[in-house]
Amino acid sequence: MTDVNALERILRSDEDVPPERAAELSAMLDQPPIRDVVRLVERSTATRAAVVLRLLSRRRSIQVFDALDAAHQADLIDALGDRAVYEFFAELDPDDRVSLLDELPAEIAERFMRTLDDSERDITGVVLGYPRGSIGRRMSPEVPHIYEDMSVDETLEKLRLVADDVETIYTLPIISRDRLLVGVTSLRKLFTAEGSAGVAELMDEPVFAGAHDDAEETARWFLPLDILAMPIIDESGRLVGMLTFDDAVDIVEEADSEDAARSGAHEPLQQPYLSTSLFRVVRSRIVWLLVLAVSALLTVQVLGAFEDTLAAAVVLSLFIPLLTGTGGNTGNQAATTVTRALALGDVRPRDVLSVAWRELRVGMLLGALLGAIGFILASLVFGLDIGIVIGSTLFLVCTMSATVGGVMPIIAKKVGADPAVFSNPFISTLSDATGLVVYFLIAKSVMGL
Amino acid sequence: MTDVNALERILRSDEDVPPERAAELSAMLDQPPIRDVVRLVERSTATRAAVVLRLLSRRRSIQVFDALDAAHQADLIDALGDRAVYEFFAELDPDDRVSLLDELPAEIAERFMRTLDDSERDITGVVLGYPRGSIGRRMSPEVPHIYEDMSVDETLEKLRLVADDVETIYTLPIISRDRLLVGVTSLRKLFTAEGSAGVAELMDEPVFAGAHDDAEETARWFLPLDILAMPIIDESGRLVGMLTFDDAVDIVEEADSEDAARSGAHEPLQQPYLSTSLFRVVRSRIVWLLVLAVSALLTVQVLGAFEDTLAAAVVLSLFIPLLTGTGGNTGNQAATTVTRALALGDVRPRDVLSVAWRELRVGMLLGALLGAIGFILASLVFGLDIGIVIGSTLFLVCTMSATVGGVMPIIAKKVGADPAVFSNPFISTLSDATGLVVYFLIAKSVMGL
Structure with a gap:
């Protein structure tokens, strides 16, 4: 605790960080838990926040940037300089990337899209294709393809291969060979099942939503169900993505902040009060x-x-x-x-x-x-x-x-x-x-x- | 959709459900997705809700009861009759059980506790031991014990054995032999690692909270971190439970409803508006x-x-x-x-x-x-x-x-x-x-x- 408070005092003073202190600050920033660093960045002005992000180790700076609201991320773009931002941008999940793009002026958003490699751009484009305010914009388009005729062992093998690319491997949508959603299962079930069993035997009736459904409404009914993720389908019933609980939490949180603001007769601030x-x-x-x-x-x-x-x-x-x-x-x-x-x-x-x-x-x-x-x-x-x-x-x-x-x-x-x-x-x-x-x-x- | 609306009309009418229609209604209730049934129960008076729960299949009725707020569950106790309630009660997770006990008069709560078997009562007692409003009250006390000197294969073996008893096996706390929390790992990491590796190699710095910490504050900082669960420790650093994201969502939801009500100068209703x-x-x-x-x-x-x-x-x-x-x-x-x-x-x-x-x-x-x-x-x-x-x-x-x-x-x-x-x-x-x-x-x- 004292660490973060000391850091906050140093960073709140208006002086620039002298180069000889950078190493020391960098070391200080490496100690506190990541959530304290996020809090620190959220409470700082954009310029100061950029200084903190640059002083952090690469891995920690990506984690911190990832944890910020899209509006706050957009504010940091100028202060951070293009190189650092491109790197952060590439590391975001496609849905978070789209939220950030929505906050940026069109020409800057396009410049950002161009920095992505082809496959990343394609997958981001899928999400961008759904209307604003729809759940399609907030879903993760990267899903493992588990077919109903696969065995538990085949499925586990496939999951090991794709584990690094998809947002969740805990809730697993099961599809027919023409990509229609037929059910869901969980890694937990696969994990305790016989390897030779078919995934179809472990399948539950799916809870799902349509990609064009309203994001806030969908998130509100999804969250109380206490499940980690659910499949999102297009109009013809084909699997197009997954909504994970953390994206649902973000959607509800934004909506509640907006409601709280409106009920007090003002617009939501988008950013932490003290750094606005x-x-x-x-x-x-x-x-x-x-x-x-x-x-x-x-x-x-x-x-x-x-x-x-x-x-x-x-x-x-x-x-x-x-x-x-x-x-x-x-x-x-x-x-x-x-x-x-x-x-x-x-x-x-x-x-x-x-x-x-x-x-x-x-x-x-x-x-x-x-x-x-x-x-x-x-x-x-x-x-x-x-x-x-x-x-x-x-x-x-x-x-x-x-x-x-x-x-x-x-x-x-x-x-x-x-x-x-x-x-x-x-x-x-x-x-x-x-x-x-x-x-x-x-x-x-x-x-x- | 039409199914649920038809059901709602039938159930809203003041007449009793005649026995010869019970089978038909029971069949109708078996079709719609569980979330629609939950919504239907939430919008009904306690008496009607009890009728619906009795008409549902056993598995579905437990799922629905589980999805209700503790205040709503408490309201249903009278209408449901003791036998059904004891069964539901035994199926709840210990933390949800404690929330329900908090809503009940002391003598009824005690009668309920007596219906549990010894091990369930012990584990519920752990949660009851923490002060009201603390995160200890809302955590899951059933955690797998993964020791830092275990290998990936040993850990997976252990998880297979306890998978049915613990609330989550996706986020895994790692402890020393004297139960001090030393780190966390995830099933995802174990799953893609070499079986002979030590879990200590896959360990991350843990995000955690103390069991006596304020529940609302803890849930508020935990949720934006987008993690599924975090360990809860006692004053001496020993692992005592896990806070899962769904419990954190419930805590924040209650707090937001309370804030919305207070900002409009009234007390929160505890129950859906139309059924109050x-x-x-x-x-x-x-x-x-x-x-x-x-x-x-x-x-x-x-x-x-x-x-x-x-x-x-x-x-x-x-x-x-x-x-x-x-x-x-x-x-x-x-x-x-x-x-x-x-x-x-x-x-x-x-x-x-x-x-x-x-x-x-x-x-x-x-x-x-x-x-x-x-x-x-x-x-x-x-x-x-x-x-x-x-x-x-x-x-x-x-x-x-x-x-x-x-x-x-x-x-x-x-x-x-x-x-x-x-x-x-x-x-x-x-x-x-x-x-x-x-x-x-x-x-x-x-x-x-």
Whole structure:
């Protein structure tokens, strides 16, 4: 531990690393576990990260580069210089290579592709051929060809030959002679079986996905099954690749970071917070803030329309933040619940009516509770009139907000938007305006203004 | 697909399954892929889920039960009846068994433990011995003992014998004769090596964790390393178990669901949304709503203190939701960014000053932009005085909210609370009150009220 912290202090200072210290630093970097070095690189600016990678031994530097996000890798390209990058690039698995290519400007991506040898380029091209966001982009196209008529011994022999080229030899797809997927087996099963047995006897019903399926959805249902890898097939049922658990983990992780960011009304940073430039942090937030502020102009309009009512009973303005806040919170609760349920697949778009009906009842229950408390407190302090207004507004606002909050993420998904976009602040801002209208209409009729 | 939907319709209807249909349903349930059956069970109430499990073949029913969350399994206990549950329980891996025991009332948990045979009980007891929230609770205690002086052939022989009892044989910890962890190797390496070679020659530097380490933190740094499993050691460096990637996925998934819920100001549901009772949904939200509503009483106080100012210039009340909303949004952006960064380990508690300094500058930049726009718009519509008040309030509110929003999750973590607790709505509610004080102080001095 102390090693990495000392290194971090040295690397955080703005001075350049003097050549005479390079050997010493290099030796220091060789000691800590690889995960600490990855963490160190992730927390550094691109220039500093490049220095660290150059100081590492060749094998460790490839491991570290491999462990970084594609966005972070892309940032390092400039700082590293072409030679080092080409070498890292060639060592990546084809699917990780494609993720990195996606982050690079087109002409740089092409230059990178040209550095690959023919077979590597072909295999990378397979992955590039699937649409963005599809699982085909994230699969490993290098799979061992195990035919259903092979014996266990023949299969083991074949695996020994290809073991260095494929991403996994633990989960094994079994195919017919025309490459149709017929089943899966595992090295574990082969390993404990009789050598003369046929692989077909060890075959299980395969869990698989289509190469054009949505990457996030596929990864979400695949991961809880606790299996290491599954075959990916094309439209005619032919084996085209394997999705390994670690690629699925990456996909879900990216999606969750995006959802967390959107629910907080900003864009995901792509990079560790402390190594992101101030400008990028501002950029990830400003558009959302502006959109929300412009929507909030609606509340200024609403209040402007009721300015006479407000002037006649200034006491009404005291409750504005309480009422809009409570409406926003109730809406957020419903929205985050449904957004998460959609992401996990627990709720599907066609469940929209069940969700609306549930949230309507939940909202009424919450509204009845809060409304009763609001009625009692406000009556005691501000009189019966205000008590009735506050109590009934709370009831209505909670009911509306919960229903709208629950339904919005589903509508977003139906129109092809990210459900998390309609979470938290967006729902608050929209429910503020309607809540205020309800409030003043009730106040006008109860208080006779 | 149609199969499962048809099944779902049958099972959603409230009628009981008549005995003469049981065989037909049983046959229908045997066809769809296991993941669809899991989904179906997850979306059903406990009673219905129990019916499905009883209709499944023995092997499939165990697979399905195994794939459910511990909370969901616990819910099924009553509906399933003891005999079936004991059988499922005995089939679970020791770590999953402990997760289920944690969800059950103590006397039921004890009754379950008594159903295990001696060796199973011992091994489960090992896992139960570690503190809640530690990685020791989630590891697999059944590991093959590969000693550093064994040859590849001896190791493979041993693995064949224990393959059925251990959770993974793909990542293999290597230990000294006194059980100290000395390295790791993989079945893949053994498989392609010479049989007479020593395992020590194939050994890599191990990635490992301590059994008392925090489960969430450990799972978070382990998963991005893309390895299948890692050894877990006790304080003296002895091997006590393995953490497999699927258990790490479960841990991170639970933590993310919890964070998503907290950032939306409610408690996580533990179960798929549609199969959770209305009462539980209300309970997961009401406490937060009450706490937030009570904190919002502070805004009523603040506005009450400035009631004279409001009466003198009712126009000021028009901007209340805009200003509190913008402050809340800026605070939320900072809070969700930092909460996520803390969860991923990108930010550590001791970075609090760097975070505060970043967010102060980000807040000032955002505030300057929004303030400038607010100044122009408000000046044009409501006159220069109001323009100055709105512009400068926006600037100060953004600066304060971003700084406070960024620092709060770190403070929460330092005092041992969940950082997500201080996300979104909580920060909004708190920043509302301070924002309003700033607003009225500026208004009073600029407008001379």
